[in-house]
Amino acid sequence: MSEMRAMANAVRALAMDAVVAANSGHSGMPMGMADAATVLFTRYLKYDPAAPHWADRDRFVLSAGHGSMLIYALLHLTGYARPTLDDIKAFRQLGSPCAGHPEVHELEGVETTTGPLGQGLATAVGMAMAERALNSVYGDGLVDHRTWVVAGDGCLMEGISHEAIGLAGHLQLRRLNVLWDDNGISIDGPVSLSSNEDVRARFVAAGWHVVSCDGHDSEAVAAALAEAMADARPSLVACKTTIGYGSAAKGGTAAAHGALGAADVEAVKAALGWPHGAFEVPEDIRASWRAAGGRGAAARAEWEARLAASGKQQEFDARMAGDLPAGAADALASHAVQLRADAPKVATRKASEMVLGVLNPLVPALLGGSADLTGSNFTRTGGQGVFGAPDYAGRHVHYGIREFGMAAAMNGMALHGGIIPYGGTFLVFSDYARAAIRLSAIQTARAVYVFTHDSIGVGEDGPTHQPIEHVMSLRLIPGLAVYRPADAVETAEAWALALEDAHRPSVLALSRQNLPAVRRSGDGLDGNMTARGAYRLKAAEAARRVVLIGTGSEVEVTLAAAAVLESRGIGADVVSMPCWERFAEQPLDYRRELLPANVTRVAVEAGVTLGWERWTGDDGLVIGIDSFGASGPAGDLYKHFGLTGDAVAARVIAHLG
């Protein structure tokens, strides 16, 4: 048996043993891709297990995340500190870093959390974009690495793969190499049950290089990878493999996808010529793997020397660490002060553009774009060139009509490091990207979503374009900060917080329509009030009987309603609540003082009412929209749905009885 085959068999054996021990998981894919992965990790992948955060390492993404034992075995064998053999023995048990699917925070060497199919590939596109962006700043000496992906048929059947390969092809991301585990099997059976696509032709149509090989022939894989690396396009390396390779009983069938039985495993080990016990790896094979893992140490040391000699180390390290340049926070604070003086009546999407006008020159890590709504989302500022081949120095991305692909790419950039991605679309189309936004949150990736046209204020475009449930549904995602600013000042504050939150993704829900300034010089509301999540914008003049809570464009409505109520002798506080998550993080005293239980609390938001009871309580009132929207001018719609100062005041008065 060749050394390569023996090394691959070690991967197979660990995968099988772990899955048997857990009685759960997927060994079929690791068994099928073990040979190709062994070639990659022993000859081509640039990495150093002793320095897993080496900035110029290649990124390896297991897009087919259910085959997690493949990467766990590889990390273990090549000498990463974790997973240990005990970690692998605890595969899929609570507390083990060897989770069911690879989790980025569990193990160094796992570059992104995968499992939701197609997203690993799309995330890798973002990593490859980040690499080129940084290369354009720091040059080949400091940034020159590849992004490798292992993707299965599931990844390639998902719609997001279309967006990902289209974007990569357009951007000519030549350092992106995808190994397709072409095993012809999906969970239901042969792929032919549901697809007759010519995958190779499809990638060629998207501007990719394609090469095919026998995925079990190490030299053929090596040749294919070499060809892929030499080509000027992103590459698909189609590895023809057998799922569950080595299993006479189940190999090459859907039955090999999940767990093999213990008896099956014994038969496979016998067939593979692997006479070792469970979780045993002979020392010579371990040594070969450690040697492979040691290949990158010298290159890493040379790179560190180059960095030290470059005169850019401090800047480079700070950027990769995600630090904001000195001055950015102050500039934003000054901008907010100026806005309070100017009190512009602008749409918050426009206010966001004003913020970006301040930020983009100061924060080179910002790389932003839009899913073909640049002029509506206002995500491009003056001086931002277009990011793309051959000049990757531009910092505006034309993502195309690819919301999901954009969001996943943003995750990839944030995880790669050195880039703070932002991207825009209409809020209603956050649904298209929702699965990637969830992965932003799971991965605590600093991705900033600029979602404009955030309510029925969209107007004439009608129900399909009017978010109703979206702001609330985004608030439901754990670990995501959702901002709905009321004016230009709150927009600037939200942007400042989104950037400060190095380990939390943020959504900015921004208006299409102009909104009056609600925060002005001399109002006493100094500092970043949005940081508290909610704050008292106006105190009751008459005896307080009600607290009106508004967000975004409805803060204006609550102010108008409060005026009506005060004119009737009903004292009304107005609370602006741009960020629920931050408000929930405030001390209980602050929250109770702002929203006292003994005063009627009324929430006003142009969206679903469900959820607002958290802040209004049993005796409160929630004024919102619990149906889909309608097509008409925005002003007409606000009247139609009862979201005017008069209508809100009338409902409050009726409620107070």
Place this chain on the structure above:
Amino acid sequence: MSEMRAMANAVRALAMDAVVAANSGHSGMPMGMADAATVLFTRYLKYDPAAPHWADRDRFVLSAGHGSMLIYALLHLTGYARPTLDDIKAFRQLGSPCAGHPEVHELEGVETTTGPLGQGLATAVGMAMAERALNSVYGDGLVDHRTWVVAGDGCLMEGISHEAIGLAGHLQLRRLNVLWDDNGISIDGPVSLSSNEDVRARFVAAGWHVVSCDGHDSEAVAAALAEAMADARPSLVACKTTIGYGSAAKGGTAAAHGALGAADVEAVKAALGWPHGAFEVPEDIRASWRAAGGRGAAARAEWEARLAASGKQQEFDARMAGDLPAGAADALASHAVQLRADAPKVATRKASEMVLGVLNPLVPALLGGSADLTGSNFTRTGGQGVFGAPDYAGRHVHYGIREFGMAAAMNGMALHGGIIPYGGTFLVFSDYARAAIRLSAIQTARAVYVFTHDSIGVGEDGPTHQPIEHVMSLRLIPGLAVYRPADAVETAEAWALALEDAHRPSVLALSRQNLPAVRRSGDGLDGNMTARGAYRLKAAEAARRVVLIGTGSEVEVTLAAAAVLESRGIGADVVSMPCWERFAEQPLDYRRELLPANVTRVAVEAGVTLGWERWTGDDGLVIGIDSFGASGPAGDLYKHFGLTGDAVAARVIAHLG
């Protein structure tokens, strides 16, 4: 000027006039596609404006829904009762059926609501599937029509287009013909800003026929459509067009996408040789259009005669009307009675399969499938053949790993009529399909989503596969019924309700893990209790101090907690709440009696707590999970997250103080 060109110009003029009047909307696309659409509507499309519900009509889907004036003009000119000229003059105004984007409930002849890009195409795939399924039952004499789509670059860049064309190619839907408005322009500018894809090659790779033509040459379009109709594959007809055709100033550029100014419109009309005033169509051109609209009347009459002579009219009409066969409801009710006697401990996904075993033989309209998780979702029952070429009589669809495409196709089937679609995936991946689920609700389409693995009960697969926020986020979508049944009986009840709701989509959130029977013979809970949304499963024995509310797998937990509380002398009701929407529809008295304000209400659900305050109020307690899940055996996770009878009881006791 040729008659065809003059007729097309009438479409262009109406589109321009309407957009100018609304000062909003998109005339560029209707101007570009007017010639091709005129060929389609005058020569090939099978329709009769006098009988818009003719079952065997061709379906026309304007996937590029922003170009809504194209279809409004066509429906008006060909003689549909609506839109009238006044409707068109009120384009995009509140109350006009000529909404910003085509809305299926606003106008006959609008077959589906479009606007969210890519979904019209994917919905059309479902319509084409429905046509083949019905053809397999009723034959060519009664069901033999085409589905036509107009799609733009935006539709084809969206990921869902990949899933749609892959599915259509695999299923060899030869009666599906897509006209691609190949104008090379997206909102941001030339398509080349974001894509270098060879669209034709991509469709060929997916098994489609492709033909190209000059979209402004009527005879060339006609020839291309004829070729497409003759081919045995689904067809892409690439129509090379100029966006904003006729505008020297803006035609062929992104500036033509939206509204032209009034002066621009005058210039275009002069260039087109259209000397008529706003909204004016000369009588001869109107007559030509009416004649075209009258083409189908004879065919429709012949079809009606065939139907009358077929001996199947009653059955056919009932099926197209969406009526359930006699006996189906009774069979389900009997099944539920038997389940109460048997009290099986099964996963609710398994219980769903048992229901389908009853239903599938009785309800031929059911056409179900799974996005490659057939053996996990349990959506295929014995005797269900596979739907696909050449035999479309099978009633199980292998959708492949295409959740979004599946959901949109389900919408298309439901809208086509004659089919009740259901489809499965893991609940967590409802995020992939969310934008289509929203369109199910907007369109009140009877689509039944079978979402299994509905909580941390997923177990070892970990956070990426464990829904946390999903049940609540689906509850947020207006007009969607979300069921989370607690046992086999509630599962059968939920299925019965989902089918009864001919104009509401439903989600069934089903467990992976086995659940004990909570509804048994003799418990007095006869009839479909799930229809009430929530009901008292167990009354307090000791003096009632608490009402425990559970859903799905946590009903078992609340029962266990109640036992602990009762043993401590704390009386506890247990309320099962499988469907919030139906509970909200109950009379106030019922709701108050079940969840009295003067008793501590405690909700227990293995998901986000946000939203539950609606039912628990200020003084209540919500026990859930406000973080992502973890990888481990399901039982360990339930303990870890405090969702056991003991843990819940302890929290309740602490809360009561």
